[in-house]
Amino acid sequence: MNTSAPHTDFSEASIRTIAVVGLGLLGGSVAKAVRGQSGDAAVRVIGCARRAETREFAVKHGFVDDVTDDPVEAAAQADLVLIATPVDRIADYVINIAAKCPQVLMTDVGSTKFRIVEAVKAAPEAAARFVAAHPIAGSEKTGLQHACGDLFQDKPIVITASGDESPGAIEAVTRFWESTGGRVVHLTPRRHDDLLAISSHMPHLMSSLVANQLPGEAIPMVGTGWLDTTRIAAGDEGLWTAIVSENRDAILSALEQTAGNLGDLIDVIRSRDDESLTGFLREAREKREAARPTRLPTP
Amino acid sequence: MNTSAPHTDFSEASIRTIAVVGLGLLGGSVAKAVRGQSGDAAVRVIGCARRAETREFAVKHGFVDDVTDDPVEAAAQADLVLIATPVDRIADYVINIAAKCPQVLMTDVGSTKFRIVEAVKAAPEAAARFVAAHPIAGSEKTGLQHACGDLFQDKPIVITASGDESPGAIEAVTRFWESTGGRVVHLTPRRHDDLLAISSHMPHLMSSLVANQLPGEAIPMVGTGWLDTTRIAAGDEGLWTAIVSENRDAILSALEQTAGNLGDLIDVIRSRDDESLTGFLREAREKREAARPTRLPTP
Known part of the structure; x- marks a missing residue:
């Protein structure tokens, strides 16, 4: 993978390691879904959580291969970073990680998209490698203890492209989300x-x-x-x-x-x-x- | 059981046979719940439905011991009649059956109570033997094909007395509803x-x-x-x-x-x-x- 950001071409990107920033219901379920795959589809997962109890739980219950409390440390080892925090913190994480890890592809799980995509557009090196997504799954339950590997099975995953993505980025992130079992749908962020x-x-x-x-x-x-x-x-x-x-x-x-x-x-x-x-x-x-x-x- | 209506005393009433008028989700579920009991609690059930297909289904799937399309014929053989029709027809059935079967105790499953109880009050011989009830069970599903014997397990059953009931009637109907597995609660019809x-x-x-x-x-x-x-x-x-x-x-x-x-x-x-x-x-x-x-x- 070359590092000439923001012009990286992701057409041939192979996603072998992902970093999951925010180990709640959604982050934990993605981790379980992709880590559980066998053979060529198997993915290594690095989890990032602020609370030590969450990191311990994630390791103990097989959600992740490794954990850290530092998003940049996690992202530096990954081909793809999933931001799975509350919606009001997603854009900041994307921009910070893009500045420090110029090779990495990013996606998210936020239930709102327009303001996140607009905020990221202000940082072209982030916008080039961020493909916004919203998996429509989950319920009233929150927290890693409710996460499960089949949460996305047959669920709609909306990808909301900004138009600023590098070549191949949308396709690579689409393939990633399809590997969780979901059905990808494309819409504009506003729609x-x-x-x-x-x-x-x-x-x-x-x-x-x-x-x-x-x-x-x-x-x-x-x-x-x-x-x-x-x-x-x-x-x-x-x-x-x-x-x-x-x-x-x-x-x-x-x-x-x-x-x-x-x-x-x-x-x-x-x-x-x-x-x-x-x-x-x-x-x-x-x-x-x-x-x-x-x-x-x-x- | 004596027949000097409207002064029958139901304190010693033994409910051995019930007639269920209207074999839908609720009527069918009551039938299954009480017919399935063993020993002394076993109850004979006569079902009444207008559609021949419903009567055949009820016999074939063990909801009832016998069927008819005539509510009065069913009521004449019963100790207790359950009216399980849509709410706008309940009061008419209660009044008609009371006029022709002066010995029988009656209850219902209507989701509304005030207008039914008021309509029945106009016929004292009916009001003396009708104990209005609303089992809070069921869902968006309707029809006998969804009925099941444990529908009322731990569910609230609201009994809304009119004040015109014969002695022992409320107690006898309360015992009956408790035998379906529900928890009886008492309220006025208006409340x-x-x-x-x-x-x-x-x-x-x-x-x-x-x-x-x-x-x-x-x-x-x-x-x-x-x-x-x-x-x-x-x-x-x-x-x-x-x-x-x-x-x-x-x-x-x-x-x-x-x-x-x-x-x-x-x-x-x-x-x-x-x-x-x-x-x-x-x-x-x-x-x-x-x-x-x-x-x-x-x-």
């Missing part, structure tokens, strides 16, 4: 954020609203409907505050659309327009059934 | 409907709103968060239109509260008040965790 605001960020906030409205007296009476609808409300509030901050405008636009639709629904119910209500419920059922994972095309 | 509007009916409608807002382009990208949040939106639109119709005022009041809370949330996000946003998300997470089924008291 990704607009769609995710509606398919993930707004639903998360609505789930929290529904959970918050429950009076204590009703707690012993919740059924599977309430439990399903509020499951993601159990997610970490720090991670989600950062996501809202990174994708504020698109989330506001999605929530305002929801507020308008809710107003219309209230009018339909108040005016006893049962035909419209049935139509609204039918449309929602059909939409839900169209999106069932069993009906998704498999790779 | 039940107000709480369920918040814990079940409003969440169902919000789930449908979230599902409806998804653009077709985002269908291949939905994750487990969207799938969990919208699971109940796959429910039957006819059943849910009837539920909204039976509990319209409480549902409107819950939805208006949600609309107000959504407006507040939009203001918090627009004003970049991340501290309030984190507080809102934390409260929702704590509420969700407090209501997790694993933390419910077991019977």
Whole structure:
């Protein structure tokens, strides 16, 4: 691999060693997915975490071959660096690592993309080797203890190219993500954020609203409907505050659309327009059934 | 058992035969739960369904001992009749059966209670032997093919007495529901409907709103968060239109509260008040965790 950054050509890049910066649910699951492969696909994994307990857990449970608390030390040994930290720290890691390791390819797992890609564009030597990605996997659970090697199996992985990537970089990172078992989809960063605001960020906030409205007296009476609808409300509030901050405008636009639709629904119910209500419920059922994972095309 | 209705005393009532009117998910699951019991608790079950295919399926798969398409014929052989039809038909069945079978005890599975209990009160001979109930079990699935004998295990069963029941009736019906494996809770019909509007009916409608807002382009990208949040939106639109119709005022009041809370949330996000946003998300997470089924008291 040559080192004439930012003009490195990644067309022939072979990814034998990866560094995972941030050993949480997503970082740990990628590590397990690629380290577990046999034969030629086998990958060496260097984990990077700030907490000593996380590093010990990662080694003990076979997530990584080696660990460090220094992202640059990890990146210096790797062909590919995966940044798997909360969204508000990803761009800084990418820029710092690019400055110190001019040969390395980088990708990430952030749930928002536009602001990260824009921030990295300001550093051309970083933008040339960073291919932004968002694996749509995970749940309300966080932490390495919930990580597993098949988390990405048949899950959508959105790659959001900036246009500034070196030749071959997008293809190499696409092959890497496909090796985790996911199905790669390509979108612009802006389109990704607009769609995710509606398919993930707004639903998360609505789930929290529904959970918050429950009076204590009703707690012993919740059924599977309430439990399903509020499951993601159990997610970490720090991670989600950062996501809202990174994708504020698109989330506001999605929530305002929801507020308008809710107003219309209230009018339909108040005016006893049962035909419209049935139509609204039918449309929602059909939409839900169209999106069932069993009906998704498999790779 | 004496027949001097409406003054029958059910204190010593022994429930050896039940009639289940409506063989769907809930009726079928009750049938399976009580018929499967061994020894003294064993119960003979007569099923009543309009469709011949449903009656054949019920016999073939061991849900019932016998079937008929005539609710009165089924009730005439029973100690207890369970009305397991959509909510808008329950009160009529209770009143008709009471008029023709003056000895029989009755209960139901309706998700709304106030209007059913009020309608039955108009017929004192029916009100004396009807103990309204709502087992909080089931999901987006409907139909006998999804019924199972352990559907009610550890699930809340709300009994909403009218005050007009004959002596011993509430106790006998409570014992019956406990025999399905559920945990009986007592509430007034009005309080039940107000709480369920918040814990079940409003969440169902919000789930449908979230599902409806998804653009077709985002269908291949939905994750487990969207799938969990919208699971109940796959429910039957006819059943849910009837539920909204039976509990319209409480549902409107819950939805208006949600609309107000959504407006507040939009203001918090627009004003970049991340501290309030984190507080809102934390409260929702704590509420969700407090209501997790694993933390419910077991019977």
